[in-house]
Amino acid sequence: MLEFTTKSKKLAEGLSLIAINLNYGFPSLSFRKDKSAYCLRIVQYNLNSTDYKDLTGLLPKTIREIKPKDGYVYDVSVQENNNFVCANGLIPAHNTDGIYLGCSRSAANIPDFSKLLELKTEGNEGTWLTKPDKALSAIDECNKKWQKELNYPDFELEPEEHDAMIFVKHKNYLIFDSKDGKIVMNTKGNNFKGSDKANIARKALNEIMMNALKENLVWDDEDAARKKVKESIQNNTKEIISKIDLTKVDLDDLTLIQSVQPAKRYKTNQDGSISTFGKRALALEKLLGRPIKTRIKLRFVVTKKPLPGIAKPSKSGVKPIDYMYPVDLLKDPSEIDLGWYKKMIENYIQGAFGLSDMQSTEQTGLDAWM
Numbered sequence: 001m002l003e004f005t006t007k008s009k010k011l012a013e014g015l016s017l018i019a020i021n022l023n024y025g026f027p028s029l030s031f032r033k034d035k036s037a038y039c040l041r042i043v044q045y046n047l048n049s050t051d052y053k054d055l056t057g058l059l060p061k062t063i064r065e066i067k068p069k070d071g072y073v074y075d076v077s078v079q080e081n082n083n084f085v086c087a088n089g090l091i092p093a094h095n096t097d098g099i100y101l102g103c104s105r106s107a108a109n110i111p112d113f114s115k116l117l118e119l120k121t122e123g124n125e126g127t128w129l130t131k132p133d134k135a136l137s138a139i140d141e142c143n144k145k146w147q148k149e150l151n152y153p154d155f156e157l158e159p160e161e162h163d164a165m166i167f168v169k170h171k172n173y174l175i176f177d178s179k180d181g182k183i184v185m186n187t188k189g190n191n192f193k194g195s196d197k198a199n200i201a202r203k204a205l206n207e208i209m210m211n212a213l214k215e216n217l218v219w220d221d222e223d224a225a226r227k228k229v230k231e232s233i234q235n236n237t238k239e240i241i242s243k244i245d246l247t248k249v250d251l252d253d254l255t256l257i258q259s260v261q262p263a264k265r266y267k268t269n270q271d272g273s274i275s276t277f278g279k280r281a282l283a284l285e286k287l288l289g290r291p292i293k294t295r296i297k298l299r300f301v302v303t304k305k306p307l308p309g310i311a312k313p314s315k316s317g318v319k320p321i322d323y324m325y326p327v328d329l330l331k332d333p334s335e336i337d338l339g340w341y342k343k344m345i346e347n348y349i350q351g352a353f354g355l356s357d358m359q360s361t362e363q364t365g366l367d368a369w370m
Contacts, residue, residue, distance in 0.1 A: 246338040300324035
């Protein structure tokens, strides 16, 4: 048996998780008030033996569905969209959703926000779904109830207030807030993450959705509102893409950042031949004039011609690596494939919102807004 005492809860949880992952033993964590420290015990076990009673360290063998019933459901949450470990290192979990309340069917009920949007309509009591003060009061009541029921004064359901939100699908939504005399849009969810997208795509998304927001400041029927928002996104995407002059865009907005490893580190194809990424690494070595010995990050732009030495290049709409040229080695800006960037923006919007195309046809996705 191993026993540790530490004032760091994170250290205790980390050691507990390591013990589980290494199949070393059963971790048991307790807090000693006299020392204001955590005591971690790890009891070694033999999985072939039944001479133990504590089974908390064993991984689950089966998962069964539990039918919903009346009562309270608990939600565990952490900052950002990260995996985390709860229950003192015994349960690996993922960030969970909160409860989202739509308080108003009209932006006119939010004076500062509607002023920035130049909305002329006056606020209307009939367009409130739930007054904010009532929602906050209910949350406060829940906090008091469960602080008492659990005997845990630090229990807290923390309300997060925003001026407007658009829900696209599970864990994907757009947030709009008035800040310093401007409306700021933030994105949440993998649909909008776009880490492998050039900044021009995110700027286009911002402009498209700001316009879509202004066109949908008041709604009544939920189904009609969804349809109208879809149409706004489609129409604004087509219009904004047609007007974008990429020759006047800052080079940084066209830049894609990717990591490149030595060619030998990439897994080969099934027939043993070098992979597309491996070929790209070798081509980049020739351009750089030096071998790539470790993982490096490079800034790229998509060009009209493929990298030198790439046979049978492929140009996808997501990661056209055969055509990604290092920015620092680019001599002629006219070699940048501006047409690809326009198509990439359109694909980004379509993919983010689950739209089948930018035509006025029956769409998929976006089926659970508001």
